[in-house]
Amino acid sequence: MPRSITYRQALNEGLDEELAHDDNVVIIGEEVAEYNGAYKVTEGLWNKWGDKRVIDAPISEAGFIGMGIGASMLGVRPVMELMFFSFAYVAFDQMMNNAATVRYMSGGLIHVPIVVRGPANGGTNVGATHSHTPENIFANMPGLKVVSPATAYDAKGLIKTAIRDNDPVYFMESTVLYGQEWEVPENDEIDGGELLIPLGVADVKREGSDLSLIAHGGSVITALKAADHLASEHGIEADVIDLRSIRPLDETTILDSVKKTNRAVYVEENKPFCGVGAQIASMIQEKAFDYLDAPVVRVTSMDSPAIYSPPLEEIQIPYPELVVNKALSIC
């Protein structure tokens, strides 16, 4: 009987295993140690690994993320938690100017093996300042990698790979998913003894031949629900493609799906203007134009800052019915 664990536990296991795997891995963030993590992702790690490896930082994102970048130039591998990815904006200079460009400006003499991780999602009624989904913004910057897992299995396999990667990886999670459970095998059930998922490989989360629903992060779950509904109510079978990593991007899996189904919908919580879906739609029309039977369409958040009012926020971000309707408009 395969075990099920939460997305939160999966991340916790991944972090724990990487702390064991490499002495240079150090976790830094607000409330990550003694408080056990604002969202309990790092629960128990400070108890197990102590002050040197799991460090409570003051509320000083530019300071401690910049510090982590500097330390990484000397070979430390900091994994830094943002309590919300929305707070990246106070560390924006460090994350964009320093982490992303130091390698280039030094002509390749330096690299920056850091991970910055934390939740980037709406839907929890915390207002506009706490609901940003900046994966498109960071993925726009060459030198950075952006990852956004949708399940516990992916969260564990991807966080481990992100920590071992020698480039800066910005790892965007979801508070909505933290408590949800998925099957994640024990290490002794896995070839090679541990779960490592490469960046740049998308995952086909559901197979169908009529339509491609493409998504990343929490929107993958929305797309899966929409796909079930499309199948049961409309007899439409959708592929659901989960990017898992946005940059590097697995274009092949997307294109293979679209060439099979001839129809594509991108689903994401990003705002529409230059969202991840805009990049994917551009790529599909350029590389699979002759296969398309309909325009590529997108389901995104409504184009306003995140609203607080709970019933309204529910309809401001993508929900299954909206995806179903968008899909029906091109089927």
Place this chain on the structure above:
Amino acid sequence: MATKTSNSTESQFVKAEINQKLSSEEKVEFLRTMLRIRRFEQESLRHYQGDKMGGFLHLYIGQESVAVGTIALLGENDHVITAYRDHGHALTVGMGMNECMAELFGKATGCSKGKGGSMHYFAPDKNYWGGHGIVGGQTPLGAGLAFGLKYKGLKGCCLCYLGDGAINQGAFHESLNLAELWDLPVIYIIENNGYSMGTSQVRSSAHPPEGLAARAIGYGMEWDIINGEDLYEIRAKTKIAVDRAHEESRPTILEIATYRYEGHSVADANAKKYRTKEEIQKYKTEHDPIQIWKTTLLAEGVITEDDFKALNKEAGDEAKEAAKFADESPFPESSSIMDDVYWEVDENTESGRTGRHFFSD
């Protein structure tokens, strides 16, 4: 800005142990390095005006004693990081004039293969971590280098330089808090040249009457103020901070009074407007760090006028050679634009070969 005047009276800091230990050769070496910085930059200025380079060129002329006096104290596990006025520090840590000049010319032989330019010199093999163009942006990195040393159990420190204008950036204050809170062996060196671009220091910074470095008091951090025209004073006081970092893993802020002769950047249209000609002239004649060190070494009988002339000529010749080297070097291949973005791609690892990393054709 230099606050003390005295190019004739002997420095009281000559008696400091670190200065007593100096050999004549070492004293001459300081002079040589300061001259090399100055001639390198004067040469680069000529070629800037001759349209051989683009962008900004922030000259260090007038401030040479700061880099030379502080960096000479460093050992194997000590590191250096600074802002965009970075040529002086680069030459002092041992980067060559050729690679530095070629970088200004945008050539493939430049220290960053033409990818960084004047503001972004790096030499990790010499513990030199840039060269940073965002005012104050290097200050958390400096704390991070110190964190890295401490994490790895190495006895070292990081000298992190910044300007008098940079002290007003939030990132600097966050860095100070982390450095003091976590006992990081970082020494922040404020090169107070009196101006941030065209804004005089009095118009930009609120601070305790003792000086800018005294802001350290708010963080419970050690600090000191140094007259930058006196190499002996720079060495004596910086040594205390380096020892504190090495022995106690504790940070320090040092403020070194100095002055820049040229505009903020060579492309500074107002270079002569926000300060008087007389002010600039006064510094050149009364407070020039090279002249003052020369006078000291003449008085000590370490060098003769002829020695000075020879050193000056050597430095000038080396700079000219560097310009020739830079001029004759090739520009980078256009294909190199896409190199040095991702380590994993450059190294052609499994990770670097998986998925699409670049989105231009």
